[in-house]
Amino acid sequence: MRLLLAEDDRMIGDSVHQGLCQDGFVVDWVRDGLEAELALETIEYDGLLLDLGLPRKDGIAILKALRARGDTVPVLILTARDAVANRIEGLDQGADDYIVKPFDLDELTARIRAVLRRRSGRAQAIIQYGALMLDPSTHQAIFNSKPVALSRYEFALLEVLASRPGLVFSRDQLEQKLYGWGQETESNTVEVYIHKLRKKFGVGIIRNIHGVGYTMTKPA
Ligand code: CA
Secondary structure: OEEEEEOOOHHHHHHHHHHHHHOOOEEEEEOOHHHHHHHHHHOOOOEEEEEOOOOOOOHHHHHHHHHHOOOOOOEEEEEEOOOHHHHHHHHHOOOOEEEEEOOOHHHHHHHHHHHHHHHOOOOOOOEEEOOEEEEOOOOEEEEOOEEEOOOHHHHHHHHHHHHOOOOOEOHHHHHHHHOOOOOOOOOOHHHHHHHHHHHHHOHHHOEEEOOOEEEOOOOO
């Protein structure tokens, strides 16, 4: 899952960026409001972590513009303890949740997972797809009641596809979800991971829609 972190405080940004990457998220970090807008226009993020007090354009203005153009990306506001009015405004302007600084990184990732889960229409924490179960909090995969070892990218790819069965993702979209800015990618990495996943879970688990992309069909 790829997230945009808009935070100008270097220490907070650094620790959030590091913590989320360790937790398997792909995170792009911007330090001002205009950079955030540019990133949001170029890349389809799974979530936005938005500091309200940003240089050049503040978080509320970014949020308003985002919702005004119909962008439904989940937004989690990072806010100061005394900024109650800002939090309320943020929620009223379409933010999905907020967290008060200083916050615990584990709580932040739990809130992000909750927001992502609601957005994909799931109430339960575990992603279930037929005989396959994925736990986004531990990155464990169970298939036919047995644990299956997956690399970070294999899990990430499977999580994207299994969270939205029936939706077809192009190779570019999948690549965007696996890699952040500045990360080297080889041209056929998505195909390589799909090949590995099919070996582990059966050829039929991921369908190739010719000329369009990849999908996990809705289980009957
Ligand atoms: Ca700030």
